[in-house]
Amino acid sequence: MLISKIKIRNFRLLRDTTLDLKKDISLLIGKNNTGKTSFLVLLEHFFNSKKFQYNDFPISIRNEINSINNDTRIDDLSIQLIIEIQYDGNDNLEVISDFMLDLGPDIKTVKILFECGIEKNLLLKKIEGIEEDEKVKFIVKNLNKFLKTKIYAFDDSEHLECEDYFTEYRHKLIPKDLKNVTNLINIQIIHARRNVASSEDSNSKTPLATLTTAHFNSKNDSELPDDNINAINTLVSNMDKKLEEQYDPIFEVFLKNAQDFLNISNLNVKSDIQSKALFENSSQVTYGHNNDILPEHLNGLGYMNILYLLLEIERKKDLFEKQDNSINLLFIEEPEAHTHPQMQYVFAKNIKAVLNKINNLQTLITSHSSHIVSHSNFEDIRYLKVEDNNVEIKNFHTELKKKYSKEPEHFKFLEQYLNIQSAELFFASKVIFIEGITERMLLPLFIQQFDSDNTKDDKEYIPLASQNISILEVGANAKAFAKFLEFLDIQTLIITDIDTTKPQTSEAGNAIYKACPVGNGDYTSNATLRYFLDSPKEFKDKDWGEWFKGLIDDSLTSKHNNIKIAYQSKENSHHARSFEEAFISLNIKKIKDNSDVILGLKLKSELDSNTDMYDLTNKIIDKKSDFAASLLFLALSKDTQWETPQYIKEGLKWITN
Template sequence: MVLKEIVVENFRLLKNFKLELKDELSLIIGKNNCGKTSVLIILDKMLNSFDIAWEDVNLVKQKEIYKEINKFNENIEEGNKFLEAIKLQLYIEYDDTDSYENIQNFIMDLDPENNIILLEFILLIDIKNILELKDIIKEREIKDFSTFSRYISKNFTKYFKIKKYSRGYDKKNKKIISDMIEEIENKDIQKVIKVVGIRADRAVSNDERNHALSSLTSRYYEIYRKNIKDESNSIFQELEIELEKTDKALYKIYNGEKGNNEKDSEGIFKRIIDVVKTYGGSDNKINISIGSSISEKNLLTNNTSLYYKHGDEDSSTLPETYNGLGYLNLIGILFEIETKLQELYEQPADINILYIEEPEAHTHPQLQYIFIRNIKNHINNHRDKLNKEKNKYLQIIITSHSSHIVSECNFDDIIYLKRVENNILAKNFNSLKTEYKEDEKRGFKFVKQYLTLNRSELFFADKVICIEGDTERILMPAMMNKVDKIQILKNEITIPLLSQNISIIEVGAYSHVFIPLFKFLGIKVLIITDIDSATKNKGKYKKSHPNKATHTSNASIREFFKESGLDDGDNQFKELIEKKDTDKIKDKIRIAYQISEIEGDYQASSFEDAFISLNKDFILKNKDNLYDYGALKKFNKNEINKDCYNFSLNKIEKKSAFASALLYFDEEENDMEWKVPRYIKEGLLWIQEF
């Protein structure tokens, strides 16, 4: 039995939201403020009966409710006796191996093919409270939404209540059956599904006054002790014996002890006990003593501290607060996982949901790798135990915005959340596979491998710049900086490129393979590539001087313009260089390749070619420096002026050395600054915009 799908309406950012969960581990990822936490909170609030506030209602829905209350008619039809504010639907799937004991009350039909039960939680205001609220609006002369909102925020629970239902569901047509509905009680729901979790705002700190981890040891002990049914367990027998010895020793220390020679030993409380005896008089015979009452629970709650060892086994120990926040956070998560799973094991529901919010908090990449590598096996051990011993099920939800965790996870577990206008969309990563045609499945495999090894940060970027090789990778930050400076001088009010969340990825000539991924992520992308001038003969491309070119050998460019019939043209190269800026944009993706700096001027074929033609003066002024740096071979002025294409092919010693030399000798002060080629500058200005 598993929770298959969550549907949410009007809870915070989740206006119309659907989430398909994995049977074991669901890793929910996405940028900040994309609803990851909201998913966990609504499950927590609805299933654990925590208060929901007016502020939890989606802002658009708040205004709709205000309007609906104002125009509400007392003579409304019988079927519309309330207004909905928030709705949560849980689709639970069961099979023949599951017990029907707890779900039988929620099964709404006898169709053997229908193995879905639907639980619905609705936060609503009924007709009685609507009319009462209308009177309040009239009495207080509430005439605008902001005044109404302030009032309802303070009185929300007075008017709005949560109702819980079991609903009929037509699995074949994937529709809710409107007339099959029955109100249900929370105690019955808790037998079917429970949610416990570890929030991101964990009480972990290396402040010396904070001992959050030490307090977790007592919580763990309490749950562990409850789950040990064998009272003769030697561990607890030993603990009880030691506590009895301690009680006797403390009694002597508290009360004193009579010696053999009639001389009493002094006790901490002996003097006050003697005073009490005096006041009691000889007749009353008041006789008191102070006893030790150490219990297992109190012992663990108030008297355990967590330490860690520094060095080998014989080294001294240090208090928990002396450890780094990353380790404290990891230890805290593990203690909480074990404690909450023990709690669930004590009284499990049919489905038990454990969520962990942002496990990466305070931890460096290595610890994040360790966590995600081990968590699935760790949880699987608990899942197997729960299933085998009690026929119950465990599902895990982890939220994260760590590229390190993503790169180490199983991509089949990923659910990607993205914000689309005023709503949140959830997409399973595996659905990306359908974006690749049957003959492109290798592309999907390549993208998965690339993300694992190189750039899981793409999931959390706002924008992406795709580049071809080392030269662009080395120079791109410098070129972005130069474009930022130009914008500042023009007094253009834009966020600088270097201040934006832009990921730069090196994809070689395979940027077209990534286009389905970029569409899946819904991010803005600039593809910077080379036009790669060529001629075509018998279906084969041959590298050519741009003056003689008829085609491009660049697969990414051909794929980008495939729908416009580029491949059918006789002079593909001419068609490419004549394309307008708007022709180079598809949805959120723009392609940039070499164009002439001035209309009708020299047409380059590669980055180096374009750079040299634009920056001849810079290269000539730095000729000797570039020789010494190993960037260029010996040349004369006529060679660079005559043909930049052949110069770039024959005189660049090593592309990476050439690129790093450009950074090294770039000097703004002495008029020794190089310029950004036009095609790159135009592309960067485009991606700078929001």
């Protein structure tokens, strides 16, 4: 038995949102403000009977609420949470009998509706006679007083195509109590606000010690404490007896005086140590070896956060076991809080083993951490994305695999890249793909210069350096990301080389494509350009010449609206074939002036004699990484102002908007 699907309507950005759950862990990820926390808050509101407010309703339906009248279809404005539960013949059907409305052998699903609706008649009566402007103010301030939460069992299996089922077939909804649901489903939440801090205040109870105390007390309060708890209580009782023997001589004079003054007999001082109080006031979490023990607050925040999470999970496990529900749902919000990348990796690597020890458990984890994502199973990922003022939750692995059905090798590469290299693409607002090491080292410098120039001219300009942009080196594999970028709908700039070649015939009679200056080229060996700019399939195609002319003129557009391809164009009467050639042609004088300290060059004498930039670049570049590092060093330490190639400037301008 498990929760297979959760649907949400009319709650904040969750206008019409569906989540398909895994049987064990579902990892909810997405950019900021995509509804991850709202998802958690909604569950809390319904399961803990918390009050909803006006601002919990989506902006898109507030005008209808503000202008409510007798004709308003009020059921369409309700906040709804629908939980679908799948079961089979091996499950205990007694626990879901309250929700089984069809006993047919083919029916293996029950559905529960939580609904927060507006009591229209009461609200209309209250605002009758109020001026329109005042009506809106009243509704905004007081709507919570006219909201009522109800729970229903329903079966829409015969009306799956009906979009207004809860309005058209309202008479088929069977009212239920919250107790009916909580007897079936136990929801526990570990919030991101975990009060983990490194305070050294000796008078305050540290978070871990507080949590261990709560954990001990919950076990001690159990109707059937385990043997370890009983052993602690026995030790405390024995301590009471021994202390009483020591109390008698200490309090002998006091007791005698009390008896004489007040004529009280059999007055004694008894020891009454409570294990709960003893644990609460005299325990702490420490770490270290032998005599080298350090207190909790000297742990780093990352360690404290992981320890706190583990203790919280253990406490939730006790609650699950105590209530013994058929479905346990644990929600962990942003486990990466306060935690450095290594600890995030440790969490992702080990969390499943910890959670697998809890029976009947499904877990929802929200995260902004690329480290957690990259070390997780991609089949667990649910990607949240805002489209048309509504949050869509995409089943990452299943949906993307379908998109790559004709390119399985690209999908395999993508999985491996995201797992090994970087999963930050999931959280980026924009992406810049670069091809080689030279661009990777120098692009941050170009961005800095671009920001500096634009900030001078436009005071409202938002620097690229402050935007959420991921810069990734992908070599010649950019096309493997195309469907992934489409899936995430991320604005992407691809900086690459025009890589012109001249078709020739080898001695064996085979066609070969030899690198050549742009002016001599008829073809490009760059698969990224051919793919994104939609070239004819073969050089021999009749449309190839026209397409290649468009490539040279930079008049082609990407077949993907949200992706721009930036490559070398004619600048200062020269059309470079590669980044290095474009950079050298623009900065030849400064390179000559600094040739003694620029590494990665050979045949430096060519700088003074060779005016053919294509030939010069091929002759003098020895090691690209050393060359780029030297250029960067001169810019940062000597304030050398390198010129940025125009095609890169245009690309940066495009991704700014």
